[in-house]
Amino acid sequence: MVIEIVGVSKSFGRVKALSNVSFTVRNGEVVGYVGLNGAGKTTTIRIAVGVLPPDSGNVFIDGYSVVKEKKNASRLVGWVPELPIFESDFRALDYFTYLAGYYGYSASDARRIGKELLEKLGLGDALKKKLSEYSQGMRKRFALAVSLIGDPPNFVFDEVLNGLDPQGIAFFRNLAIEFRKQNKAVLFSSHILSEVEGIADRVVFIHKGRIVGDYSMEYIRQQAQPAIELALTTVDGKVLKLLEKHGEPVVVSEKRVLLRKPISDSSQIVVELVTAGVGVLEVKKHEKHLEDFFFELIRKAEGG
Amino acid sequence: MNPVLYDFKRGILRLSVVVAITLFILAGAGLAYMTIQTMVGTKVPYIELVAMSTLDIETGVLDLEGIVFDISTMKELGGVFEYRFTVINISGFKVGAQPVVVWSTRDSVRFSGKLNISKNLGSLIKYNSSEYLYSLQYNITTYLGLKSGEIHYERSNVNRSIYCSTSGGYSFDILGSVETSGAGIFGKASLRFIKFSNSTIKVVIALCTPSAKDSFELYVGEVKTARSQQAFYITTKPPSLDELKNYTLVGTVTNGVNILDVPQNFSKVTQIAFVLIQPSKTLYVQGVVPVMQIIGATPYVVFSLLGQADVFTRFFPILMLYLAYVYIAKPRSQGALEFVLARPVTRLELYLTRLFAGILVVVVASALFYLVAIATIATIMGIVFESYTYIMMYLGIAVSLMAFYSLCYALSAALKGGRYLAVSIFVYIFFTVIIQIIISIVAIFVVKPGPNFVENITKLSYQMAYFSPLGFNEFSKYFTMKYYETKYGVGFTPPGVEDIANPVLVGVSAIAWIVIPALLGWLVFRKANLSS
Numbered sequence: 001m002v003i004e005i006v007g008v009s010k011s012f013g014r015v016k017a018l019s020n021v022s023f024t025v026r027n028g029e030v031v032g033y034v035g036l037n038g039a040g041k042t043t044t045i046r047i048a049v050g051v052l053p054p055d056s057g058n059v060f061i062d063g064y065s066v067v068k069e070k071k072n073a074s075r076l077v078g079w080v081p082e083l084p085i086f087e088s089d090f091r092a093l094d095y096f097t098y099l100a101g102y103y104g105y106s107a108s109d110a111r112r113i114g115k116e117l118l119e120k121l122g123l124g125d126a127l128k129k130k131l132s133e134y135s136q137g138m139r140k141r142f143a144l145a146v147s148l149i150g151d152p153p154n155f156v157f158d159e160v161l162n163g164l165d166p167q168g169i170a171f172f173r174n175l176a177i178e179f180r181k182q183n184k185a186v187l188f189s190s191h192i193l194s195e196v197e198g199i200a201d202r203v204v205f206i207h208k209g210r211i212v213g214d215y216s217m218e219y220i221r222q223q224a225q226p227a228i229e230l231a232l233t234t235v236d237g238k239v240l241k242l243l244e245k246h247g248e249p250v251v252v253s254e255k256r257v258l259l260r261k262p263i264s265d266s267s268q269i270v271v272e273l274v275t276a277g278v279g280v281l282e283v284k285k286h287e288k289h290l291e292d293f294f295f296e297l298i299r300k301a302e303g304g
Numbered sequence: 305m306n307p308v309l310y311d312f313k314r315g316i317l318r319l320s321v322v323v324a325i326t327l328f329i330l331a332g333a334g335l336a337y338m339t340i341q342t343m344v345g346t347k348v349p350y351i352e353l354v355a356m357s358t359l360d361i362e363t364g365v366l367d368l369e370g371i372v373f374d375i376s377t378m379k380e381l382g383g384v385f386e387y388r389f390t391v392i393n394i395s396g397f398k399v400g401a402q403p404v405v406v407w408s409t410r411d412s413v414r415f416s417g418k419l420n421i422s423k424n425l426g427s428l429i430k431y432n433s434s435e436y437l438y439s440l441q442y443n444i445t446t447y448l449g450l451k452s453g454e455i456h457y458e459r460s461n462v463n464r465s466i467y468c469s470t471s472g473g474y475s476f477d478i479l480g481s482v483e484t485s486g487a488g489i490f491g492k493a494s495l496r497f498i499k500f501s502n503s504t505i506k507v508v509i510a511l512c513t514p515s516a517k518d519s520f521e522l523y524v525g526e527v528k529t530a531r532s533q534q535a536f537y538i539t540t541k542p543p544s545l546d547e548l549k550n551y552t553l554v555g556t557v558t559n560g561v562n563i564l565d566v567p568q569n570f571s572k573v574t575q576i577a578f579v580l581i582q583p584s585k586t587l588y589v590q591g592v593v594p595v596m597q598i599i600g601a602t603p604y605v606v607f608s609l610l611g612q613a614d615v616f617t618r619f620f621p622i623l624m625l626y627l628a629y630v631y632i633a634k635p636r637s638q639g640a641l642e643f644v645l646a647r648p649v650t651r652l653e654l655y656l657t658r659l660f661a662g663i664l665v666v667v668v669a670s671a672l673f674y675l676v677a678i679a680t681i682a683t684i685m686g687i688v689f690e691s692y693t694y695i696m697m698y699l700g701i702a703v704s705l706m707a708f709y710s711l712c713y714a715l716s717a718a719l720k721g722g723r724y725l726a727v728s729i730f731v732y733i734f735f736t737v738i739i740q741i742i743i744s745i746v747a748i749f750v751v752k753p754g755p756n757f758v759e760n761i762t763k764l765s766y767q768m769a770y771f772s773p774l775g776f777n778e779f780s781k782y783f784t785m786k787y788y789e790t791k792y793g794v795g796f797t798p799p800g801v802e803d804i805a806n807p808v809l810v811g812v813s814a815i816a817w818i819v820i821p822a823l824l825g826w827l828v829f830r831k832a833n834l835s836s
């Protein structure tokens with residue numbers, strides 16, 4: 001009941017996707033796996049569930065190597081990907097039956113289990129629907145149903161909250177907590193630290209294919225700093241230079257900047273930005289901003 | 305459910321595959337009908353007519369009775385029988401003819417009919433006339449081919465002046481007549497002894513007797529010493545008792561056309577003696593006939609079927625191309641294989657599962673194709689092929705398609721969606737069309753035209769067949785034709801190919817075409833990134 005990732009490296013052509021990645025997810029533990037888009041989270045997870053061979057290193061699921069004992073390892077781990085892709089011109093229950101065949105279930109048993117699980121996950125009305133007609137949320141529930149075959153003691157959720165409605169988000173968060181209660185090991189990846197805040201016991205941070213931190217959630221909360229999050233009409237070098245006078249600016253997205261350790265009042269910053277001709281669309285003040293901890297790690301990893 | 309069987313079921317039950325399988329079945333039926341159509345229009349010597357016809361010149365009534373049958377199986381055939389009564393003068397000019405009469409039957413039954421001779425012609429039919437010849441011209445169209453012929457009437461020396469005739473062909477006519485008191489005149493008989501299988505002989509005998517009530521007992525026996533075929537004679541002298549000891553009573557023969565089974569093993573006998581004895585023991589017909597090993601329609605139907613099958617088998621690889629797309633290329637390009645691979649299955653198992661599932665589809669589709677064709681032919685023509693033919697025809701198509709599927713499967717492991725389709729379609733065109741163009745170019749520039757030009761091109765084609773996944777089908781056709789050539793002496797295989805078509809090499813080549821692409825595909829697939 002443990003997922004051990006040991007010295008895993010992987011390259012795609014000349015691009016080094018993972019470099020000597022190692023960490024462990026223990027029993028009854030939900031581990032958040034956080035990194036920016038393209039950091040290597042999904043690659044790590046694909047290797048962990050045995051669908052992508054590593055260049056070096058290994059992953060052990062309850063002691064079984066996904067490289068050498070893949071069948072045993074796969075039987076012990078469930079996987080819900082961010083965007084589950086199926087051979088979508090099949091009906092849900094038929095495809096479930098097919099996949100259950102790999103677990104050794106007879107067609108009749110597989111159909112019975114399929115009906116039970118799909119109904120339990122709210123897909124009872126869509127058993128005979130083609131998978132191509134499933135919404136993203138339904139696809140994730142279907143993937144979860146398939147992952148529950150054999151009730152594996154380990155689970156991996158890859159950016160599973162992306163694209164879900166609030167009800168879907170709550171469902172998967174509660175599921176992770178439920179699995180922890182059942183003493184399962186759960187790896188829960190996200191590119192937003194706050195997304196795993198309520199559920200993770202520990203967070204492993206990855207940046208550009210390397211593990212840059214492995215901290216308990218409690219420690220992260222303690223280390224969190226205040227910050228001001230700004231949505232602007234323009235984010236360029238001139239704007240960042242202006243903001244540097246008031247703290248440590250970090251570009252979050254194209255038009256969004258996080259100002260860490262602010263030394264000025266937010267109203268003063270807004271006035272200066274507007275005076276400089278930059279439109280301010282939104283201002284959010286965080287007393288303790290979790291992402292700040294993450295960005296600090298990134299800054300250190302890049303030698304800042 | 306076992307994933308291989310499920311993939312197979314899934315592969316079969318896809319709408320597009322169901323359509324394709326249906327096409328295989330329809331192609332099988334189409335193949336059968338094309339074969340039958342070819343046979344119907346072909347004038348070939350493997351159907352026979354045995355007919356008995358009498359013409360009563362006093363009443364002008366022509367009686368006709370006969371059967372048409374496949375001479376190898378003695379199976380009676382149905383069809384269309386067209387006949388015309390003709391009168392020709394001694395100079396050879398046709399002086400009159402009845403209109404053509406058409407009589408048809410769908411089942412394999414005997415035909416019989418009466419024709420009232422018109423007054424004009426009737427006036428030409430005169431007792432004891434030597435000025436005119438009378439004949440019945442006929443055309444028989446059956447599923448096994450077309451038979452045309454003419455039977456000539458010979459006058460019996462009876463007071464009603466009955467003119468008797470039997471068909472020609474392979475039959476042995478007993479000519480002459482003997483007048484016996486109380487029994488009338490025995491007019492004419494036609495006998496056929498045909499070796500039907502290793503242990504069975506069938507006899508077809510047509511008798512023309514003065515009265516329809518006349519009957520004879522037929523006895524047959526082995527000929528100990530070679531006797532002349534001309535030893536047919538009608539006599540009032542009974543055969544010796546010693547001679548009759550070795551004879552077996554076969555059955556009763558009556559006026560008209562008779563078929564009898566000879567329940568004796570004559571497998572090593574080349575000649576059979578027979579005696580026909582009238583119950584009144586006043587008239588005997590004796591003679592010796594050879595046992596004939598006659599080749600029936602089967603080889604010709606096989607050759608026709610093999611030739612016609614090309615029309616369909618050239619298109620079947622497209623289904624294989626599509627199957628590999630459905631099983632690997634498409635889900636791979638979508639990224640759907642990863643979710644399957646996350647189950648307790650290794651990459652090798654996933655690769656092999658879908659490879660074997662496709663091969664199972666090939667096995668079933670090919671079987672359906674030939675089963676439908678063969679069943680249709682058996683139902684309509686009554687032709688049942690030898691097991692060797694079935695096996696070779698089936699292997700030819702199944703092995704070729706497996707090899708092509710293996711090649712497409714390897715390509716699908718290496719290339720995604722659109723690229724796979726482009727390359728595999730090119731490969732299909734290459735092995736069905738471009739390779740023929742290459743052979744032609746090589747023939748023109750390397751083989752050079754000369755006396756053995758055609759032979760050399762043929763040899764080159766067979767050599768190239770080793771380098772094509774679809775080549776096994778060519779060799780299987782060759783081996784089938786060779787089998788019939790060797791066993792029955794019919795058909796011909798291209799000269800010079802025997803050395804090229806080495807069965808061991810052909811087998812090795814077929815296995816290599818199946819195994820090597822699949823193996824190369826695996827080398828790519830084992831490390832491939834299956835994400836979209």
